[in-house]
Amino acid sequence: MDLNFTKEEIAFRDEVRQFFKDNVPPETRRKLQEGRHLSKDEMVTWWRILNKKGWGVSHWPKEYGGTGWTSVQHFIFNEELQMAPAPQPLAFGVSMVGPVIYTFGSEAQKKKYLPRIATVEDWWCQGFSEPGSGSDLASLKTKAERKGDKWIVNGQKTWTTLAQHADMIFCLCRTNSNVKKQEGISFILIDMKTKGITVRPIQTIDGGHEVNEVFFDDVEVPLENLVGEENKGWDYAKFLLGNERTGIARVGVSKERIRRIKELAGKVESGGKPVLQDQKFREKLAAVEIELKALELTQLRVVADEGKHGKGKPNPASSVLKIKGSEIQQATTELLMEVIGPFAAPYDIHGDDGSNETMDWTAQIAPSYFNNRKVSIYGGSNEIQRNIITKAVLGL
Amino acid sequence: MDFDLTEEQRLLKESVDGLLADSYDFENRKKYAKEKGGWSKAVWSKLAEQGLLGLPFSEEDGGFGGGAVETMIVMEALGRALVLEPYLATVVIGGGFLRHGGSAAQKAAHVPGIVDGSKTLAFAQLEKNSRYDLADVATTAKKKGDGWIIDGEKFVVLNGETADTFIVTARTKGGQRDRNGIGVFLVPANAKGVSKKGYPTQDGLHAADVTFTGVEVGADAVLGDPGNGLPLVEQVVDDARIALCAEAVGAMDESLKTTVEYIKTRKQFGVPIGSFQVLQHRAADMFVALEQARSMAMFATMAADFDDAKERANAIAAAKVQIGKSGKFVGQQSIQLHGGIGMTMEAKIGHYFKRLTMIENTFGDTDYHLARVSDGPGLV
Numbered sequence: 001m002d003l004n005f006t007k008e009e010i011a012f013r014d015e016v017r018q019f020f021k022d023n024v025p026p027e028t029r030r031k032l033q034e035g036r037h038l039s040k041d042e043m044v045t046w047w048r049i050l051n052k053k054g055w056g057v058s059h060w061p062k063e064y065g066g067t068g069w070t071s072v073q074h075f076i077f078n079e080e081l082q083m084a085p086a087p088q089p090l091a092f093g094v095s096m097v098g099p100v101i102y103t104f105g106s107e108a109q110k111k112k113y114l115p116r117i118a119t120v121e122d123w124w125c126q127g128f129s130e131p132g133s134g135s136d137l138a139s140l141k142t143k144a145e146r147k148g149d150k151w152i153v154n155g156q157k158t159w160t161t162l163a164q165h166a167d168m169i170f171c172l173c174r175t176n177s178n179v180k181k182q183e184g185i186s187f188i189l190i191d192m193k194t195k196g197i198t199v200r201p202i203q204t205i206d207g208g209h210e211v212n213e214v215f216f217d218d219v220e221v222p223l224e225n226l227v228g229e230e231n232k233g234w235d236y237a238k239f240l241l242g243n244e245r246t247g248i249a250r251v252g253v254s255k256e257r258i259r260r261i262k263e264l265a266g267k268v269e270s271g272g273k274p275v276l277q278d279q280k281f282r283e284k285l286a287a288v289e290i291e292l293k294a295l296e297l298t299q300l301r302v303v304a305d306e307g308k309h310g311k312g313k314p315n316p317a318s319s320v321l322k323i324k325g326s327e328i329q330q331a332t333t334e335l336l337m338e339v340i341g342p343f344a345a346p347y348d349i350h351g352d353d354g355s356n357e358t359m360d361w362t363a364q365i366a367p368s369y370f371n372n373r374k375v376s377i378y379g380g381s382n383e384i385q386r387n388i389i390t391k392a393v394l395g396l
Numbered sequence: 397m398d399f400d401l402t403e404e405q406r407l408l409k410e411s412v413d414g415l416l417a418d419s420y421d422f423e424n425r426k427k428y429a430k431e432k433g434g435w436s437k438a439v440w441s442k443l444a445e446q447g448l449l450g451l452p453f454s455e456e457d458g459g460f461g462g463g464a465v466e467t468m469i470v471m472e473a474l475g476r477a478l479v480l481e482p483y484l485a486t487v488v489i490g491g492g493f494l495r496h497g498g499s500a501a502q503k504a505a506h507v508p509g510i511v512d513g514s515k516t517l518a519f520a521q522l523e524k525n526s527r528y529d530l531a532d533v534a535t536t537a538k539k540k541g542d543g544w545i546i547d548g549e550k551f552v553v554l555n556g557e558t559a560d561t562f563i564v565t566a567r568t569k570g571g572q573r574d575r576n577g578i579g580v581f582l583v584p585a586n587a588k589g590v591s592k593k594g595y596p597t598q599d600g601l602h603a604a605d606v607t608f609t610g611v612e613v614g615a616d617a618v619l620g621d622p623g624n625g626l627p628l629v630e631q632v633v634d635d636a637r638i639a640l641c642a643e644a645v646g647a648m649d650e651s652l653k654t655t656v657e658y659i660k661t662r663k664q665f666g667v668p669i670g671s672f673q674v675l676q677h678r679a680a681d682m683f684v685a686l687e688q689a690r691s692m693a694m695f696a697t698m699a700a701d702f703d704d705a706k707e708r709a710n711a712i713a714a715a716k717v718q719i720g721k722s723g724k725f726v727g728q729q730s731i732q733l734h735g736g737i738g739m740t741m742e743a744k745i746g747h748y749f750k751r752l753t754m755i756e757n758t759f760g761d762t763d764y765h766l767a768r769v770s771d772g773p774g775l776v
Contacts, residue, residue: 283766
């Protein structure tokens with residue numbers, strides 16, 4: 001047992017850290033530190049910098065542009081990226097549809113889509129959830145019917161993150177209604193510019209616009225946009241969701257936020273001294289730090305296990321990552337609220353589009369707190385995660 | 397970075413697990429508890445035969461040169477079986493004082509008896525008003541010729557009832573809570589002026605309140621520097637905390653396993669109660685608490701070798717917080733999920749709860765260590 005990184009791993013960490021230091025645009029870094037949303041241009045600019053360096057699709061197989069890094073190197077890369085802080089690669093393309101395409105897609109699909117994911121020529125979004133299908137995703141109703149050389153897609157997707165920027169959407173569609181619900185689903189790639197697609201924004205409680213409803217009204221999609229086999233889409237969806245086991249803990253994000261909490265709590269005063277000197281506050285913060293340290297180690301255990309024994313059999317501890325990771329992220333945004341106290345109240349009607357620079361750093365703290373309630377809901381709610389532990393780990 | 401055990405460590409784990417599987421089921425434990433002193437000499441001899449009592453000592457001192465990971469392996473196994481024998485008091489703490497602070501002569505006098513199982517030790521540290529503050533020492537050691545005279549009262553001395561030798565903290569100078577002026581002394585249990593009142597503890601171990609009245613010891617009784625023994629005490633107590641973290645993980649692990657098995661078989665309303673989601677999610681939360689505790693117990697184990705004393709103490713304090721919280725949750729919910737049967741002395745599950753409860757209050761509880769971490773250098 002050895003907690004230390006090897007010399008090579010430390011050298012790698014230093015290289016990655018230095019690269020982020022030199023290359024993350026300062027405005028992007030500042031916005032992330034303050035919990036603001038980035039513009040499409042800011043994100044794409046950064047991802048292209050990352051891709052030029054050869055790190056845009058780091059965990060893909062080498063033949064499609066991946067790096068061939070070890071599990072530990074991926075861990076280091078992600079943590080450094082989150083702590084920089086810099087935008088993470090667009091998960092919908094890089095972590096979700098990309099691996100599905102190179103694992104189950106046709107040669108033509110690989111050739112067509114993979115390079116465009118890496119260069120962010122295509123911005124992908126995810127068409128999974130529907131108004132009536134959240135945790136019970138397999139009950140989805142959006143229908144794709146064969147008609148000549150086309151699929152005709154009708155239905156509605158929702159919670160579609162950043163669909164307003166998207167060029168492509170990967171959709172789970174019902175292609176057979178006469179079988180068990182999981183066995184009649186297909187995985188279909190759809191161009192967002194196709195006639196019959198309408199994107200309607202959903203404003204979330206923080207005032208932001210991250211998610212959307214996407215409506216499909218007789219949308220015509222070429223047959224060749226089916227990935228893999230017809231009616232096997234549920235298998236691909238499970239593969240996709242199981243793919244991102246360790247990144248979900250977002251340890252680096254929480255570490256960065258704890259640094260920010262300490263920085264702000266060192267400035268904001270209460271009773272004539274910085275909040276950071278208040279014993280009660282310090283203990284609350286320490287309690288979160290301890291949880292985070294434990295989570296980091298749990299994640300390292302999973303990473304080390306994957307590195308040694310492959311990804312085939314997940315370490316049981318991996319199911320802890322989503323639950324604890326989301327709870328800690330939420331706890332850190334709560335602590336930030338505590339730091340600024342009454343100054344959390346002013347609401348910036350301009351949102352965070354950068355058009356209003358009169359609001360100071362406090363403006364995004366409450367919205368970020370509100371917004372982070374999502375993290376225990378998305379990606380399989382924490383209650384669904386407990387179901388997974390119950391069945392897969394405890395055998396109940 | 398590597399969380400796997402080495403081949404030798406794996407063999408050690410197999411050997412200690414095997415020994416306890418053979419000799420330490422819950423029925424046996426009840427028998428051992430009734431033996432003199434509340435633990436089994438026969439089991440102790442077996443631990444000695446397998447080299448477990450000599451594990452942390454260097455080879456030149458007659459031991460096997462095991463490190464913190466080896467101790468973690470043993471303590472986790474002892475926690476799983478709820479072992480009553482005084483491994484913590486004798487090998488981890490007593491042995492720790494000798495390893496870190498003992499002279500060659502002191503080691504020669506005491507280590508062989510520990511290794512072969514013929515002698516046990518006890519750490520007489522807690523005082524009426526000291527609570528968790530290791531520097532709060534009212535017991536005095538006054539110089540007399542080359543030697544010392546010790547006066548004072550110590551409480552809840554684990555293994556104090558049967559130990560052959562006490563390791564006693566006593567003030568050689570300064571005020572009651574000064575960091576300076578604390579000495580650490582080896583005192584034979586049968587020395588003149590030592591009196592004790594033994595009793596079982598809530599978790600089935602045994603302890604004693606020990607009074608030292610004009611107890612005379614020689615210069616060779618002093619471990620380390622009689623004027624500045626606190627760093628030694630802190631180091632050994634940190635080792636003990638690490639060991640307790642591992643023991644707690646073993647206890648939690650077995651407690652959860654036992655509980656999951658129980659709710660799979662216990663039927664109400666015509667179905668196993670483990671089919672109810674409210675109980676499933678409780679069990680899932682227990683699993684999360686256990687894994688977080690396991691991670692921190694590993695962290696604490698590795699912190700044993702940190703060069704920076706502040707970082708070491710900080711890491712171990714953090715682990716003790718996590719263990720305290722997780723242990724309380726797993727312990728309490730294990731009882732809850734067992735329902736009425738969990739309340740009975742007859743069922744094993746309540747004994748895990750009791751041991752976990754006592755571990756939390758040994759060498760600093762959750763609040764005590766949380767305050768330490770909050771004053772420390774930070775963890776992330």
